[in-house]
Amino acid sequence: MAEPLALKDHTWETRIFFRRIVVGFGVLVVLTLFLVARFFHLQIVQHDVYATLSDKNRIQVQSLPPIRGLIYDRNGELLADNSPSFNLTITPERVDDMPQTLARLAEILELSDEKIEAFRKRLKRRQRPFESVPLRFKLSPGEIARFSVDRHALPGVEVEARLVRNYPRGELMTHAVGSVRRINESDARRLDPVAYSGTDHVGTIGVERYYESDLLGTVGYQQVEIDARGRVMKILESDLPVPGMDIVLHVDSSLQQAASDALGDRRGTLVAIEPATGGILAMVSKPGYDPNLFVTGIDHATYASLRDSPDVPLFNRALQGQYEPGSTIKPVIGLAGLVTGMTNAQYTIDDPGWFRLPNNDRLYRDWNWTTSGSGGHGQVNLEKAIYRSCNVYFYNLAVEMGIDRIGNYLALFGFGVNTALDLPEAKRGLLPTREWKEDTRGLPWYPGDTVNVSIGQGDMLVTPLQLATAVTVIANRGRWVAPRMLKSGSDLLERSTVPQMDSIELIPDRVWDLIIGAMEKVVHRGNQVYGENGTAWAYIGQDIPYRMAGKSGTSQVVAIRQGEEYSEEELDERERKHAWFVAFAPVEKPEIALAVLVENGGGGSAVAAPVARAVIDHHLLKNTAAGGRVIAATEQ
């Protein structure tokens, strides 16, 4: 279509421009009148209201920090509450000479340069004018008394009572509950300044961290009139803070205590899970530390000694420790062999005590190769391979199956992923695959690698929590329950972003019967000829009043993954093998499943199994406080 002739029509243009300008200016006058009306409303109509607020007294908004939610164990025992602490705070606007005030304060109470520096940093982060900034936390009664004497000479300095986190069970629960710490600069950058105004602490580890948004509560405020000296004259309006939600954990303090006692002074860890729910009944990592130290600010020397200790007390072994699982994974490998048809209940090998891959000189030895007179375990079927922990049987089976199938079955039990719903620190471990080895080492997967994986050595790494979870799945005969700390009180659990696992289905009952039966024999098969008893029977199985299924493991040492350097004298002790034991009980209707690790403890059956027994005994036999079931000893 041809463009119609578009001559400029100056007359029209000028007229329309004139009209638009006039209309525009008219709107502008109306808007000006609107502003005048608005200011008239504020300054004349509402003048009295604002004049009262402003004239003699000044209006100020103060935040009212909420009370942090409490944490209970499953029996209603308090694991975390709040207790008063007296802080010294300064309102900079009311201080005439800050250096002089600080110097004067340093004379009457302990005030290191470090603390002054921290105070200056907090001062910079301050949100609003006339907001007081803490200088010292946790004043002693003596310090409060000395300050009161000099108070008249120190305008702008106040003693404020604040509620701070308190962990009544101290070190016992620290790795299970986590802890809060005082908000530091990097916290301040990521936290909402309004939600945290007036709050000094934030949950940074464990349950305290995961449930932070529910535990925190909602900040309140009050509008107050203050006089020129900063004293509150009248509360004009207030909105009370909403306390944080109280939450209840699955953890059982008395069981935690029993586990802690059973581990004693050894370095190690224990995770116990309730198979019906996935709830974590106990989670101990030793050594631990007193979380209360961190609440009111830990001094550099104490922190350094915790951080630099070769025993790494700050490290939660149950979640962050990644270890070779050793023979504890044999039941899973055996199950994979049965399901894939690579072996069956009857298939038997003759174990000479060693294994050799075709066309390879290297010998893979069984654990009793040197001690057994005949060498090896003789005639071994799958059941015996589990209760005697025969390596050679699994070497053969693993080479038959290949790493891909083994990996698929291990993955079904949660290895190589973190499945803990509300434990943000939990590590994933490592489930080695062909691709993983190609990517990280640039090497192909060798059959020898598969041989190592079959007995939980080599590249495979698990956390104690993962191992306890896998045992829980066995106890549940394939029904998946994700491990969790929370029993009730928050809906953040449902919003967890960890991968959701499926239950393992279509595995025939006879397969579970065989695997669980073999694990039962690890504990209960006794009074046989030499070399025919379950590996743990001699240590725990002789007088046990219920049926327990278990599996021992002994893994070669990998240095704890925190980059700590150990001193020479300690090398020997720390090169000893780690002792593992996994178990669940009662076999007929499992109520507890657990994994125990004693670092550098030696043999799993001798060292770790008694810890497992003590904890399960406590849970099933003594734990009346829990209101839980008590299995009478007479049942046996």
Place this chain on the structure above:
Amino acid sequence: MSQDFVRRLPGSGLVMQRKAGIGDAVHLDMSMVLLLLAISAYGLLILYSAVGQQTAPVLSQGIKILAGLGAMVVIAQIPPISYMRLAPWMFLVTLILLVMVYIFGVEVKGSRRWLRIPGVISFQPSEIMKLVLPLTLAWYFHDRHLPPRARYVFWSLVVIAIPVIMIAMQPDLGTSVIIAASGLFVLLLVGVSWWFVFSAIGLAVVSAPALWFVLRDYQRQRILALLDPERDPLGAGWNIIQSKTAIGSGGLFGKGLFEGTQSHLDFLPESQTDFIVAVLGEELGLAGVFALLVLYLLLTGRGVVLSLRAQDTFGRLLSGSIMFTFFVYVFVNMGMVSGVLPVVGVPLPLVSHGGTSILTLFAGFGILMSIHTHRRITL
């Protein structure tokens, strides 16, 4: 004041003409210069009170105003035809600068607005865009038949949207609002039909809820704070509560110059920059605010008269847009300080301290005077 009169030319519409005034020789409009000086002086007085009667900030602001006046005089000497020729190129260069802000920009308080050439200069390209956008649109419509066809309107909307969106993403909501206004005023003045204008406004109102989802969290807080300051009195609502208290307590004649309590006891944040009206309202009361509004209205009115006298489309569109945009500053700033508009960070023109925008403002007035004093027809 020069003698103004209206002459009806045969066969044409209303064209206003006038005698040559005393300012024409130096290409300035004297009544406008006087009004600018009056507002600036008033502003310096308020600032002197707002900073607690220190002279240093007032001096630095005074120097900025003088520099602005100087720039205005220089810009007024250049004939408007040069600005028209350069307009599309300036637009391109400014767009490139905005892209560079996105890539190399310096982040201050979570937004990326500044371009810094170390040791040489640092500036906000969005400030330049405040003038370049109306220039470009005036150039675009200058030779076209008006009212423009729909597709020209469409393309001009695209030209407006590009810088507005880029600046809103920095994020700098205040400046992007100002720039959008400066572009849309040109469209209003080229005579797009009222039907179009009102349906656009209607569309904007309807789609406003959708905008909610693209706003940053702090921007949402500010809007919520406007609707209910008590909702969040510790955070976003704080400024509004405090500035309303300051203004309201001022009453009819105020507490007296330098006698404000709210602003001087540090209760009032930003009292020297965006919230300076609260100081004025508290110390000089409604009378002081009213006087300032009258000065602004006179200045805008004078600008409107100048734009009516412009002789070509380019000059008319540009000067009209500059004057209306100037008023948007005033309205948005006073609206937000008095709690009827959300806090978007728009300074009060010629009064707020720290004038990155002072230079832009005076440059705009310079262009206005250039248009007015370089005349092709002299009667």
